[in-house]
Amino acid sequence: MTFEIFISQFFGGLSVAMLLFLVASGLTLIFGVAKVFNFAHGSFYMLGAYFSYQAISMFENFWIGAVAAALGAGLVGMLLEICFIRRIAGREEEGAFQILLTYAFILILDDAVKYIWGPAYKTISKPDSLAGSLDFGQVTIPTFNLFIIVLGLVIVVAAWYVLSRTKTGKIIQAASTDTQMVGMLGVNVSLVMSLVFGVATAMGGLAGAMAAPLRTVAPGSGVEVIIDSLIVVVIGGLGNFWGALFAALLIGEVNAFGILWMPQWASLLSFAVMIVVLIFKPKGLFSREKGRKKI
Amino acid sequence: MHETLLVQNIHSYYGKSHILFDVNFSVKKGETFCLMGRNGAGKTTTFKSIVMLVPPKEGKVIFNGKEINGLKPYHAARLGIGLVPEDRRIFGDLTVKDNLLLGTSSGRHGYWNLEQIYEYFPILLDYQDKPAGTMSGGEQQMLTIARTLMGNPEILLLDEPTEGLSPVMVKVLKDLVLKIKELGTTILLSEQNIKFCMAVADRVVIIDKGHIVYQADVASFRQDDDVKKKYLAV
Numbered sequence: 001m002t003f004e005i006f007i008s009q010f011f012g013g014l015s016v017a018m019l020l021f022l023v024a025s026g027l028t029l030i031f032g033v034a035k036v037f038n039f040a041h042g043s044f045y046m047l048g049a050y051f052s053y054q055a056i057s058m059f060e061n062f063w064i065g066a067v068a069a070a071l072g073a074g075l076v077g078m079l080l081e082i083c084f085i086r087r088i089a090g091r092e093e094e095g096a097f098q099i100l101l102t103y104a105f106i107l108i109l110d111d112a113v114k115y116i117w118g119p120a121y122k123t124i125s126k127p128d129s130l131a132g133s134l135d136f137g138q139v140t141i142p143t144f145n146l147f148i149i150v151l152g153l154v155i156v157v158a159a160w161y162v163l164s165r166t167k168t169g170k171i172i173q174a175a176s177t178d179t180q181m182v183g184m185l186g187v188n189v190s191l192v193m194s195l196v197f198g199v200a201t202a203m204g205g206l207a208g209a210m211a212a213p214l215r216t217v218a219p220g221s222g223v224e225v226i227i228d229s230l231i232v233v234v235i236g237g238l239g240n241f242w243g244a245l246f247a248a249l250l251i252g253e254v255n256a257f258g259i260l261w262m263p264q265w266a267s268l269l270s271f272a273v274m275i276v277v278l279i280f281k282p283k284g285l286f287s288r289e290k291g292r293k294k295i
Numbered sequence: 296m297h298e299t300l301l302v303q304n305i306h307s308y309y310g311k312s313h314i315l316f317d318v319n320f321s322v323k324k325g326e327t328f329c330l331m332g333r334n335g336a337g338k339t340t341t342f343k344s345i346v347m348l349v350p351p352k353e354g355k356v357i358f359n360g361k362e363i364n365g366l367k368p369y370h371a372a373r374l375g376i377g378l379v380p381e382d383r384r385i386f387g388d389l390t391v392k393d394n395l396l397l398g399t400s401s402g403r404h405g406y407w408n409l410e411q412i413y414e415y416f417p418i419l420l421d422y423q424d425k426p427a428g429t430m431s432g433g434e435q436q437m438l439t440i441a442r443t444l445m446g447n448p449e450i451l452l453l454d455e456p457t458e459g460l461s462p463v464m465v466k467v468l469k470d471l472v473l474k475i476k477e478l479g480t481t482i483l484l485s486e487q488n489i490k491f492c493m494a495v496a497d498r499v500v501i502i503d504k505g506h507i508v509y510q511a512d513v514a515s516f517r518q519d520d521d522v523k524k525k526y527l528a529v
């Protein structure tokens with residue numbers, strides 16, 4: 001492998017990783033704070049792609065499409081949390097209900113998309129300003145991919161800031177260990193949950209809009225994404241935000257290089273990585289099981 | 296005297312099991328009121344019912360003349376009911392300071408702020424940037440109380456605060472409770488430690504198997520050895 005190919009695969013992997021992180025971080029955030037395993041999280045990625053398609057066909061502007069994707073997916077996410085997911089919280093059968101409910105969301109959202117936009121694939125083109133590529137000596141990297149990497153980094157920094165430097169972030173961290181206690185201190189926890197759902201699904205929707213020019217806009221695309229995101233979340237440790245970032249980078253790069261080394265087996269590589277991680281760290285790479293309490 | 300908290304004939308359940316039966320008492324403004332009872336008598340359930348964590352199926356909870364049944368626990372906190380739970384429930388991964396700041400979520404202002412807390416609990420200042428989970432049990436107990444005080448509650452509900460504390464810490468806690476009392480905060484305390492209760496309380500009720508079985512001021516409770524033997528001896 002030449003150095004040029006290495007660099008170009010590396011950047012390709014990085015942009016895939018960032019898209020994956022946008023979806024997986026939301027999934028892990030929802031799990032960490034609300035203890036809900038949102039199987040339908042990939043469907044918000046799909047919704048984002050369609051909202052973006054719709055807005056672009058109306059306004060002919062990629063960026064309006066991206067905003068519409070994030071806002072639209074976030075609103076639908078909040079609505080589903082308020083109308084359905086909240087109702088099953090705290091029930092004895094909650095775990096089973098969550099699986100049934102979020103699985104039903106996948107089917108309903110898939111069919112809703114087919115009903116509204118039809119079963120045929122849609123395409124979105126890159127915005128003109130980012131359609132070209134940048135040359136670094138021998139290496140050529142598509143500008144759009146670089147943009148996705150930068151956007152991902154901006155979101156990582158913003159998330160770090162909100163989670164570790166603001167009161168809202170502290171509330172989210174506290175709620176992920178003891179929701180009830182946070183409520184007893186005077187925090188409207190239901191509102192926090194809805195916001196977390198809204199932000200997490202908005203990030204999924206944004207990922208869908210950003211991925212659309214690279215992939216296709218199609219019903220069922222949410223399911224492919226949820227499987228990759230699941231792998232990422234499991235590797236990083238359920239509910240662990242930084243674990244999701246690390247695992248997304250790992251899976252993105254493993255895929256990018258795997259496809260060069262063993263093209264026919266590339267799609268199995270992510271699973272292989274997950275299995276190896278689980279053998280050594282059954283709760284994920286970033287799980288914390290230190291006995292920190294001294295009484 | 297004005298009644299801060301009225302618990303009127305409440306019945307509370309966990310699922311189908313009936314735990315509190317017609318529990319009835321009132322706490323006057325500024326007093327320290329002690330709820331005593333053996334393990335499993337229903338002290339914690341009474342507290343959870345007051346803050347609507349386990350909303351009573353029957354009966355009323357009236358705070359400052361306003362019925363609070365049907366409200367959420369966070370409303371109770373904002374109205375001025377501060378519960379310090381028996382199992383401490385500090386946020387172990389967050390720093391001590393962040394734990395304290397979360398206490399301000401009630402949105403209430405008054406005597407207690409970070410400065411006052413650090414002045415009164417110097418140990419919390421020493422630990423302010425360390426994860427709360429690294430403190431000892433007794434220090435964590437101080438932190439839970441301090442965290443609730445940060446919300447400047449009008450009534451402080453302390454659920455078995457002496458449980459598991461060393462005699463030295465119990466003494467520290469006694470001084471703290473007396474100080475809070477002196478500041479005019481109404482206190483509802485649950486205890487099994489008779490000595491501690493007699494040292495701080497003005498009035499005492501005893502709960503047994505979910506029923507209130509005794510009520511007196513602390514002077515008569517002091518004399519009532521039969522009652523102590525009957526309901527509190529282990």
Ligand SMILES: Nc1ncnc2c1ncn2[C@@H]1O[C@H](COP(=O)(O)OP(=O)(O)OP(=O)(O)O)[C@@H](O)[C@H]1O
Nearest residue numbers: 309312314332333334335336337338339340341381
């Ligand atoms: N979550 C729960 N579900 C079902 N039953 C419960 C639950 N919590 C407590 N109980 C039962 O309710 C009764 C009263 O319990 P509660 O915790 O109020 O007692 P307590 O007086 O606080 O006891 P302790 O001194 O041990 O803290 C007990 O019989 C207990 O077994």
Ligand SMILES: [Mg+2]
Nearest residue numbers: 338339381455
């Ligand atoms: Mg108890």
